[in-house]
């Protein structure tokens with residue numbers, strides 16, 4: 100059992116958890132993730148490590164309630180526990196001094212971007228960050244990102260905060276006006292990362308994206324997380340999750356990620372029914 | 384104690400080999416309950432009377448861990464079932480598991496003298512009965528551990544190799560910690576072999592018995608990531624390490640269409656079902672999607688387990704596609720036989736060439752070509768060659784590839800100085816020693832895909848080698864003092 104030391108709401112559907120996991124806390128690097136399973140009937144899902152405190156023996160994850168498991172997790176309070184947490188998994192982000200970098204986070208992807216941005220800053224980069232969200236209340240980690248960025252831009256789809264539009268609008272402006280951008284790090288929904296990669300390709304700026312795939316074990320034993328990168332099969336959980344965005348077959352990945360939509364709906368409905376005490380029939 | 388078979392050899396030879404009790408084929412092909420009930424007590428005793436108690440028991444030569452087979456059979460004749468299972472346990476710590484999954488027909492039973500002219504003694508089914516009897520009657524008593532030693536040993540991986548090594552070392556008095564990457568113990572016994580062949584309850588009981596020896600098991604611990612081998616030596620205070628991480632990385636055929644939804648590796652398919660309980664979705668959260676027609680590619684135990692699982696998950700047609708002929712199939716005969724009874728269709732001498740998609744990027748079919756057997760290849764088996772113009776398309780919506788696994792590289796790539804082969808296995812000598820002092824390896828990690836009993840043999844050998852290594856080290860440090 101892994102105890103939740105602190106649960107804190109960051110946005111209406113986004114919660115930050117500090118969880119007791121001393122071994123993982125000691126070894127975490129930017130770009131690493133954990134697999135968690137809430138209870139005995141639960142699924143194993145990957146969650147990126149946003150931070151860790153080796154002295155306190157805790158790790159930080161930031162979770163958006165979107166599916167059954169994440170909703171169940173986000174309903175947990177300080178003092179409650181999670182059955183399984185394993186990690187740190189995946190290949191850490193290569194951190195170098197590129198001179199100037201742009202870090203682009205979309206939605207809860209900003210949480211995954213945060214530790215990478217911080218490491219890039221510490222490595223001496225001039226950091227431009229772009230945080231995008233659908234609307235104002237979904238903008239997360241603004242102050243944290245502000246503190247580790249030389250310049251922070253916010254975009255919202257509806258214009259309720261920052262610049263109205265997509266992260267790519269802001270990114271294009273930077274690419275056109277700031278000379279010498281050495282690399283772009285983009286983490287967010289797949290369509291966003293694909294758009295970023297398509298945008299930077301003609302500029303030939305190295306672009307790293309972090310792929311969220313279907314995963315079962317997270318250690319390289321199932322192949323469920325396979326993606327086509329540069330024409331060859333890679334396992335996102337061990338070879339990634341970060342890859343050169345210009346070589347990823349996004350279309351294929353987006354289709355693969357739809358494999359279980361029907362089942363996910365059943366799972367979620369059932370979960371809601373259990374919470375509200377309604378029966379499945381009544382729900383129909 | 385009388386240990387003499389009252390029957391004359393000629394009388395023993397007249398007794399027919401006993402048939403195991405099994406769940407009806409139609410009923411079982413839609414449930415996950417155990418297929419074989421094995422022998423009841425009467426059958427076990429009758430079967431035991433068939434044994435000729437040979438002066439030179441060839442059966443023992445066929446047993447990778449050298450169980451005293453005629454010895455335990457004599458105890459069965461005496462109806463001392465607990466004595467019999469204790470006799471087995473002297474050589475094999477997991478008899479209830481081996482009695483179910485060992486390929487006896489190519490080991491002890493293949494060499495049994497009775498098999499030369501008649502049918503071999505059903506050694507495996509008797510092993511299973513006495514082990515189950517002891518479990519059912521709760522007559523197990525843990526061995527008494529007399530020595531206590533200071534050294535700590537780490538065992539990495541909780542499959543049959545790791546569990547056996549841990550049990551052996553604990554009985555020698557070492558402090559043993561087993562590290563397991565997954566959330567549950569057992570390796571392939573947990574995530575690979577289905578409930579209908581090996582009920583997980585048996586694995587749970589065996590695991591508890593190993594813990595009762597004082598072995599500590601840490602799950603959710605990926606060695607190489609959560610801590611490295613060198614940290615185990617330098618910071619955790621382990622004096623020796625046994626690597627038994629198996630061969631868990633799936634390989635894919637490399638044919639077009641493998642990224643489509645509906646294509647699984649056997650590992651993913653079986654892990655979803657066995658480890659994660661997807662066959663009880665939505666009661667369990669992990670989903671699996673099964674088409675009306677399912678094709679499993681491969682001819683080994685893994686392929687058999689996958690195709691029989693697919694049938695149980697509701698596939699109307701479950702095909703097994705194998706490019707050689709039946710005689711070359713590496714799967715256990717009993718499993719092939721069971722599969723056919725359950726209505727699995729074997730497409731032999733058939734090789735997949737391409738996976739066909741529907742407009743939603745789901746699998747719609749698999750294109751195959753017919754093969755014929757040509758000249759023998761390096762493995763001594765006749766090489767299958769394609770028959771020109773024999774392509775055909777089989778409509779299927781789910782495909783499971785069970786064409787082999789290789790070792791997971793996480794530890795090898797984070798442990799400097801550990802020699803590996805081209806196939807990715809860790810290189811060891813006969814005593815399970817690797818290229819690094821204090822590090823031993825065995826099971827599928829050293830062999831590539833093999834068997835449960837060979838993994839257990841490696842675990843035993845490694846325990847003996849670790850004991851020698853640590854004893855030598857102890858005496859050399861006192862010599863210098």
Ligand SMILES: Cc1cc2nc3c(=O)[nH]c(=O)nc-3n(C[C@H](O)[C@H](O)[C@H](O)COP(=O)(O)OP(=O)(O)OC[C@H]3O[C@@H](n4cnc5c(N)ncnc54)[C@H](O)[C@@H]3O)c2cc1C
Nearest residue numbers: 540542543544564570571606629684826827833834835838
């Ligand atoms: C579906 C299937 C059916 C089979 N059926 C049979 C059969 O009927 N009879 C038979 O004799 N054999 C059978 N086999 C083969 C047999 O199961 C294996 O040969 C045997 O399990 C190997 O044992 P092992 O201990 O070496 O490894 P495994 O059983 O593979 O166990 C290795 C363990 O190590 C863990 N691990 C891996 N990496 C790490 C790490 N870095 N840190 C910590 N832990 C790690 C894994 O999670 C796993 O639990 C079958 C295999 C499969 C896949």
Ligand code: SF4
Nearest residue numbers: 434435437442495496
């Ligand atoms: S070879 Fe067969 S008959 Fe002889 S001792 Fe072994 S089991 Fe009995």
Ligand code: FES
Nearest residue numbers: 317319321322336
């Ligand atoms: S999640 Fe199973 S191999 Fe990557």
